[in-house]
Amino acid sequence: RKEVEQDPGPFNVPEGATVAFNCTYSNSASQSFFWYRQDCRKEPKLLMSVYSSGNEDGRFTAQLNRASQYISLLIRDSKLSDSATYLCVLIPSGTYKYIFGTGTRLKVLA
Amino acid sequence: NAGVTQTPKFQVLKTGQSMTLQCAQDMNHNSMYWYRQDPGMGLRLIYYSASEGTTDKGEVPNGYNVSRLNKREFSLRLESAAPSQTSVYFCASRIERGNSPLHFGNGTRLTVT
Numbered sequence: 001r002k003e004v005e006q007d008p009g010p011f012n013v014p015e016g017a018t019v020a021f022n023c024t025y026s027n028s029a030s031q032s033f034f035w036y037r038q039d040c041r042k043e044p045k046l047l048m049s050v051y052s053s054g055n056e057d058g059r060f061t062a063q064l065n066r067a068s069q070y071i072s073l074l075i076r077d078s079k080l081s082d083s084a085t086y087l088c089v090l091i092p093s094g095t096y097k098y099i100f101g102t103g104t105r106l107k108v109l110a
Numbered sequence: 111n112a113g114v115t116q117t118p119k120f121q122v123l124k125t126g127q128s129m130t131l132q133c134a135q136d137m138n139h140n141s142m143y144w145y146r147q148d149p150g151m152g153l154r155l156i157y158y159s160a161s162e163g164t165t166d167k168g169e170v171p172n173g174y175n176v177s178r179l180n181k182r183e184f185s186l187r188l189e190s191a192a193p194s195q196t197s198v199y200f201c202a203s204r205i206e207r208g209n210s211p212l213h214f215g216n217g218t219r220l221t222v223t
Binding site for chain 1: 141143145150151152153154155158160168200204206209211212213214215216217
């Protein structure tokens, strides 16, 4: 089983829609989690860290469910500019090796 | 503030040729990383360096060598390029504090024919 698994999509949603992605992980000792955004042919950029209590940044909300070993990203009021690939990232406890998922592709349609 | 700078941006090599990918960061970060990204595979760690003078293998180190000569620079060398090394290479850095995120360079697109 892969350490991090994501639905590759694409998720095609209309502007203004709410969309959610999940990311499951296999290592229960994973310590830290992030969501990154990657535009086509560009470098990944940090979107937000994921905290145990859940956290929100504008239209974006991240949640962590340790019992079921998944993290989620919710995007409200989708914009055309949200079209990108969203990468789930975790750090297993006791290491500084960042493990990346293969990404979920989002297309927001006008 | 340049952040993480990678050179070159693009490179085409013939099988068996060698080259060095350069990476430099100006954020005073301790740790530096080299990843490769292939379609459907996600980012895979090649090598990382926790501090100046130290390096460790990642998930896919075969065919690569690295050098961390100082805090700013972390280079990746392909001694004898193979078509399987055709990929996009990203350098990244982070500060050693808590669970700090990685900061990436713009990437190097390498094609080996």
